[in-house]
Amino acid sequence: MSGGIARTSATGGRMLPALLEWSSSLSLDRQLVREDVLGSAAHITMLARQGLVATDDARDLRVELLVLYREASEGKLALADGEEDVHMAVEAELGRRLGAVAGKLHTARSRNDQVALDLRLHVRDQAAQALREVAALIHYLADRAPGEMDILLPAYTHRQRAQPISAAFQVCAWATQLARAAEVVDFALERVDVSPLGSGACTGTSLPIDRELVARLLGFPAVTKNALDTVGDRDFALDWTWAAARVLLALGKVAADLVDMSTSEFGMVRLDGEIAAGSSMMPQKKNPDIFELVRGKTARGIGNVTALLTLVKGLPSGYNRDQQEDRQTVLETAPLLRGTVAAMMAALPHAHFVSGEKALAEGFTQATDLAEALVRRGVPFREAYKQVGQLVRDALDQGKTLAQIESDPALDPRAAVAAKESTGGTGPSSVKAQIQALKQTADRLIARADRVPSFDALVERIMAEAL
Ligand code: ARG
Secondary structure, X not given: OOOOXXXXXXXXXXXXXXXXXXXXXXXXXXXXXXXXXXXXXXXHHHHHHOOXXXXXXXXXXXXXXXXXXXXXXXXXXXXXXXXOOHXXXXXHHHHHHHHHHHHHOOOOOOHHHHHHHHHHHHHHHHHHHHHHHHHHHHHHHHHHHHHHOOOEEEEEEOOEEEXXXXXXXXHHXXXXXXXXXXXXXXXXXXHHOOEOOOOOOOOOOOOXXXXXXXXXXXXXXXXXXXXXHHHHOOHHHHHHHXXXXXXXXXXXHHHHHHHXXXXXXXXXXXXXXXXXXXXXXXXXXXXXXXXHHHHHHHHHHHHHHHHHHHHHOOOOOOOOHHHHHHHHHHHHHHHHHHHHHHHXXXXXXXXXXXXXXXXXXXXXXXXXXHHHHHHHOOOOHHHHHHHHHHHHHHHHHHOOOHHHHOOOHHHOHHHHHHHOOOOOOOOHHHHHXXXXXXXXXXXXXXXXXXXXXXXXXXXXXXXXOOO
């Protein structure tokens, strides 16, 4: 370990090697090297334009930063150990390649605004990709629902059979929660999309910088409003982990339903062998491991939110090194979320609804429909409710189904589903409207994600900017 760049005589000699190594974030930060280099390329462009660095020097630095970007993209950039973080490691690498001119890059910049930038670029990029993938999953669910209008299942409350629904309606329920979670990702994307560069260590700079130019080059629509707030702000990371947890929770519910529905007790969903796992001992087993794991991954998603909340709680204003502990949490979030979304995308086409009509045949789940039929004939609801309750009691006492002791069209589960056309209900027209709305939401979210420039597009934009 060397770790000399960010030290002066005032700092004093060298840090104990063991402590430098222990306190370095480089092992994780390496994952942010492209973000770091992009930020530096935009920054040096601005410095040249403002006359703070000579054009030739800026050109040399920008070209070499582009080389670093390409090497990093191809997995060929090996940043040496021995620095406190990726920012120092990149500056040290530039120094090895270009000599003293590398020392001009950090003009009007601190690692405090730099790390905020790297994290924001990372979160924005990953949130946009995740948003597109979640929206694709919503589209998948919306597309399969019409084919499942005629499959009937019981809906549950308190995990007891409640009322008949179509499988399409169940699928729309899943997609509706997922769309709500996707809106939170959209919110996180909106919040993160602000440039922190130019905040310096905590108060800005006396040098004549142009924050708006840097923001434009990096595709940010705005710059942050207060330098002291900016360097201590990890709200964008919190929003991102929270958004990820919300998507994971939504997927966890789909998974929990499928685990139950595919049991022989429920018998409402059949899983293809392609997504089932076996038992090492019990030859008969066909287990829903993928869905159990999806449900299980939620724990880590929630853990990441908790870790970040706990990290920022009690921190005073300004940058605090504690903030470096955000790294693991933030960097883990995208692969956790996107991996789980991809697993669901791969697995769901292999989960097929089979009819749940056996569970509906004894008629008790249509009891409310019978009561509503009586209401339509003028009976006050509470009276109808009591009458039907008595019928259910009689049927149970006689060991019969409701349909066997009372013949009423309302007891047909198919008719019961068809009649529930209130907005948001399980009736076919209502479900069609839900499917339409889901598709519109998904399209809007995809359009939002598409407005986020890729890293490669940013490179082109920066390199095209005159120095
Ligand atoms: N490694 C630091 C982090 O990840 C970068 C900022 C350090 N700033 C400082 N003044 N030591 O948060």
